[in-house]
Amino acid sequence: MNPDSWTLLQAVLVFSSCALVIAIAGTRITRVVDQLADRTGIGEAAAGAVLLGAATSIGGSVLSVTAAWHGNAELAVSNALGGIAVQTFFLAVADMVYRRANLEHAAASVPNMMQNALLITLLALIMTAPLLPEVTLWGIHPVTPLLFIAYVYGIHLSQGAHNSPMWAPTRTRETSEDKPDDTSQMSSMARLWSEFALLFIILGVAGWTLEPSATVIAAKTGLTQTIVGVMLTAISTSIPELVTSIAAVRRGALTLAVGGIIGGNAFDTLFTAASDVAYREGSIYHTMTDDTLFWAGLTLLMSGILMMGLIRRERQGPGRIGVESVLLILLYLGGAWLLLY
Template identity: 75%
Template sequence: MCAAIIAIAGTRITRVVDQLADRTGIGEAAAGALLLGASTSMGGSVLSVTAAWHGNVELAVSNALGGIAVQTFFLAVADMVYRRSNLEHAAASVPNMMHNGLLICLLALILFAPYLPDVTIGGIHPITPVLLAVYFYGIYLVRQASQSPMWRPSVTRETREDTPDDVTEMPPLSRLWVEFLILMAILGIAGWSLEPAATAIADQTNLTQTVVGVLLTSVSTSIPELVTSIAAVRRGALTLAVGGIIGGNAFDTLFTAASDIAYRDGSIYHAMPEDSKFWVVLTLLMSGILMMGLIRREREGIGKIGMESTVIMALYVFGVVMLLSGVQASG
């Protein structure tokens, strides 16, 4: 039920964000990264924080990191839906590439944290404020690059740039903001309700919290990203589709920082299981490949699917197989 609520509210919020992008003039890339990415990630962030507060480190971390991986996988699925050319070619933009670079930096910091001394200040590891500072400074750099880009992707016949719709036919700005905040609150409540269900599933089955986090909760809370990216692609809002996924992924790394604040038994980074570290490495690899695809901008691949999208999907499936094989071996 929680997953269904997240899917419905997350789908609805895409249209609202697209109209807010045109109404406010911030553009699809920024709206996708900041508004759509943060709002559709609300369910997952609340779930991770709640799990950390209850001491379920494995669920908190695997939900956050598994969500980034599956959302990158969803971007490859959206590439399959868009048939005119490869999505990496048509939606290449400076903000999207900057956000992807920021994501790689944030993931590297999470992976670096367990190798630092296990020291906390007020129960918070020093890497947590660093993560927050890097994220907000990165958002500032993305905005600067959007306003005054030092270079631009070459425009081709397949390139789809951000073209605002007629704002006179849209609802008032105040109504859009109210609807956005209500839908965002619904997503957060659904994520809060999903945590005890996920914990119960892990307790009453042979599945570990990592399996539940990567395959159940992260997929459930990431359904809006899949639906919204496909809906945005079909509407021709390609920059919004890619920006929503990549920006949401960068925002999702803050799940770990927020979970460290909520976790009261020390550093959550040093309590991370090895399976969670594996997903950080895998997601880093997927993000690097996506970055290369946005720069390379292959027009068409086999079956009109980008080579990078094919590799990203294969890597995610490989990660799931490795995770399930580990469960069978331990069983």
């Protein structure tokens, strides 16, 4: 059925069904990535950043690229930036679930801090792009290849920080150690990779189907594409990050939980780069509205606060969570209130 002929009810049903599929597949993929981290020896932080971060973000990535291809630039960019903000908010939720200590204290990891520094760098590039001349080559702005290059180089540095760290966080009773589990009881490497690939495809297809339903909802309700992107598609495609981070915390894979969120956020910045490639009407960065730029700045601010929390490593804070978690919650809810009102 042509999405243009959908009623609002049909669009909502398709949207809800895709969100449910993303939640179920995203939950399942956590266990697979946790085992792959142990079998491959790359470590929970790297596995969370690269495998879990990319897998749980693929739905949002496909949605942004599809929206850009269809000329819905505002939806594409707001979905990417809104996803980073809500996923950082989810990290504060995971901190509330882990009652033993502040999650950023317990999951101390040099690769996670490297990933967060990479995220801040990529966000700064995105915010700089609209202020640069609107010059494109084959319809692609020069910042786009820079984002891809910076991401790949940042992942290389993060892996190097895991393999040969130049310094290490102070170990405390609450610090979680990234020790591999017993692999003898795990599925074979071939089966794990096959299951990972299948779930990856399912998440991508769900994201592709989600885009037309979100566009119809925006058109039928009169909401701006920024509101739909930030408050609907970003949240629904980020459900795996919430579910997987809580599941990882309960499994005791604390570094994986934090790495999955931060790594997913870094990967999400590439939504914007990929959307610029798909957008054929010029530089997608120069279509960013004031609301979208506000969310870019908000995500940068939240990432900076998270970085300070990772470095400070407060053991207990208000409500037995870190002060940075309290600030992340207030910033996200405040941003959502300003957007809606």
